[in-house]
Amino acid sequence: MRAMLKSILPLVICALACVGASAQDMCPPRPAPGNLVVNPLDLYSQNGVLNLSLTLENSFGSDGFEHYCYIYMYQGQPVEAPTLRLNPGDQLQLSLTNDIQAPYDHYPRKMQMKMFQPPRDGSKPSDTDCNGGVINGGTTNMHFHGMNIPPVCHQDDVIYTLIQPGDPPFQYDFEVPPNDSPGMYWYHPHAHGNATTQVDGGAAGALIIEGTIPGTQNLPERVFVIRQQFQNPNSWLPGPNQLTVNFQPAVFPAEPSPYVNVQYGQQEFWRVANATTQAFLDLQLQFTAGVQQLEVVALDGIPLQTPIYESDILVPPAGRVEFITPGLPENQEGEFLTNGYNTGPVGNPNPPQVLVKLFGADNPKLKAKPAPPANPVKPPADRKRFAGLMNLTPTGTRGLYFSEQTVGSNGPTQYFITVNGQKPHVFHMDDPPSIVTNIGAVEDWTIENHSGEAHAFHIHQLHYLLMDVNGVPVPDPELYDTYTIPSWSGSGPYPSITVRMDFRDPQIAGTFVYHCHILDHEDGGMMEKIQVNP
Numbered sequence: 001m002r003a004m005l006k007s008i009l010p011l012v013i014c015a016l017a018c019v020g021a022s023a024q025d026m027c028p029p030r031p032a033p034g035n036l037v038v039n040p041l042d043l044y045s046q047n048g049v050l051n052l053s054l055t056l057e058n059s060f061g062s063d064g065f066e067h068y069c070y071i072y073m074y075q076g077q078p079v080e081a082p083t084l085r086l087n088p089g090d091q092l093q094l095s096l097t098n099d100i101q102a103p104y105d106h107y108p109r110k111m112q113m114k115m116f117q118p119p120r121d122g123s124k125p126s127d128t129d130c131n132g133g134v135i136n137g138g139t140t141n142m143h144f145h146g147m148n149i150p151p152v153c154h155q156d157d158v159i160y161t162l163i164q165p166g167d168p169p170f171q172y173d174f175e176v177p178p179n180d181s182p183g184m185y186w187y188h189p190h191a192h193g194n195a196t197t198q199v200d201g202g203a204a205g206a207l208i209i210e211g212t213i214p215g216t217q218n219l220p221e222r223v224f225v226i227r228q229q230f231q232n233p234n235s236w237l238p239g240p241n242q243l244t245v246n247f248q249p250a251v252f253p254a255e256p257s258p259y260v261n262v263q264y265g266q267q268e269f270w271r272v273a274n275a276t277t278q279a280f281l282d283l284q285l286q287f288t289a290g291v292q293q294l295e296v297v298a299l300d301g302i303p304l305q306t307p308i309y310e311s312d313i314l315v316p317p318a319g320r321v322e323f324i325t326p327g328l329p330e331n332q333e334g335e336f337l338t339n340g341y342n343t344g345p346v347g348n349p350n351p352p353q354v355l356v357k358l359f360g361a362d363n364p365k366l367k368a369k370p371a372p373p374a375n376p377v378k379p380p381a382d383r384k385r386f387a388g389l390m391n392l393t394p395t396g397t398r399g400l401y402f403s404e405q406t407v408g409s410n411g412p413t414q415y416f417i418t419v420n421g422q423k424p425h426v427f428h429m430d431d432p433p434s435i436v437t438n439i440g441a442v443e444d445w446t447i448e449n450h451s452g453e454a455h456a457f458h459i460h461q462l463h464y465l466l467m468d469v470n471g472v473p474v475p476d477p478e479l480y481d482t483y484t485i486p487s488w489s490g491s492g493p494y495p496s497i498t499v500r501m502d503f504r505d506p507q508i509a510g511t512f513v514y515h516c517h518i519l520d521h522e523d524g525g526m527m528e529k530i531q532v533n534p
């Protein structure tokens with residue numbers, strides 16, 4: 001018997017290794033540097049419904065990075081991370097299969113990889129993926145970033161929704177609010193402790209609410225999803241990393257830049273999502289003649305009341321910006337770049353980087369936006385969501401702050417977001433809510449940064465109105481779902497923002513989270529729950 005065991009053991013090992021090896025081929029190849037940047041595949045809703053299946057796979061790529069890929073099967077071929085295009089009032093029906101295979105990561109992880117989320121009170125045992133459970137390295141779920149939809153299982157819950165490898169396909173099914181404005185959102189995994197690894201691996205895609213943003217009619221449309229990949233995403237010290245544009249490495253001058261061909265003199269409509277794990281992008285467009293003014297028409301998926309003209313725009317991790325580019329003059333070239341950002345004395349480097357080069361032609365093969373399928377677009381029932389927020393008297397105020405505590409001389413670091421008067425602590429999945437409020441409330445929150453690096457404040461389920469920066473009122477307040485709070489120098493007043501939170505929409509009743517959108521801060525505990533009672 002022992003001899004028998006011995007003889008089959010190599011077979012067993014080989015079988016496991018072989019399964020592992022074949023699973024390592026699951027993500028499709030990504031574009032090499034120096035190529036034309038093309039828009040992600042567009043999937044349009046039909047007759048009020050967008051129905052699709054995605055499978056989340058992982059593999060170690062030949063480029064030396066761990067890939068996590070949302071696979072959509074298109075004409076028999078795997079395509080990564082399509083753009084989901086829906087109209088206000090449409091239904092998104094997304095079936096997500098978790099096919100993540102161990103090893104989850106090519107490098108050892110810094111984070112504790114086994115957490116437990118106890119089931120929700122009164123939950124039904126039958127709906128296993130909605131009842132919490134163990135979060136290990138292969139657990140996932142999906143967050144529809146910026147969408148103002150219910151924080152419930154099968155819609156946009158990230159606390160109790162845990163999809164394990166090998167589980168049956170999990171169904172997401174929600175209605176885009178009928179009063180949603182046109183704009184850009186994005187989807188990504190949000191299982192606590194795994195967000196960094198999976199988003200770093202590329203698991204992120206654009207979601208666009210259709211409709212016309214004034215001034216963009218008939219313009220060629222480009223969708224850029226900027227990602228970032230680290231060789232060791234879970235290291236305490238950030239290691240080699242690179243930005244990518246629609247999965248193409250932007251590493252100029254080490255390699256030629258990603259590029260687009262534009263028609264001379266033709267304005268274009270660009271929709272850019274910062275889907276990086278931690279890069280603050282200071283976006284700018286330069287032509288041979290110099291820096292260009294961008295006509296910014298939407299931020300974080302919400303059209304601006306009037307366009308603003310900017311020569312550069314800071315987009316935090318998870319933020320989106322939509323703008324009209326000026327036409328490239330004849331015989332000039334262009335560069336779309338990030339100027340870099342100083343994240344502070346203990347922050348990580350955010351160096352300048354050329355993202356996309358622009359080459360002009362009189363008659364380029366311009367890929368204008370394809371006409372969406374002819375189906376009736378329901379007119380928005382009420383565009384007044386968040387309406388009048390500026391002039392409301394808040395029902396309450398709160399103060400919160402970001403802070404960090406380094407354990408040892410050079411890490412690890414503990415990350416906190418704390419309500420004034422409470423004790424800073426590293427977030428755990430089974431924590432009670434730090435904030436309890438009610439539907440109907442309108443609250444002003446002042447959020448300070450007490451740490452030596454920048455953070456990006458994000459709350460699920462709603463946008464907030466940016467009222468003050470460092471105590472100074474903002475002249476024309478706009479809505480955001482993610483906003484940068486710069487680092488504190490170590491003396492003087494703390495950098496701060498004051499935002500107006502709108503809890504009037506009964507759809508968002510429930511428990512959800514707010515956190516820093518630097519994903520290793522979020523995974524590292526810089527997150528808390530809020531409970532909004534109906």
Ligand SMILES: [Cu+2]
Pocket residue numbers: 454455456516517518521522526
């Ligand atoms: Cu942070």
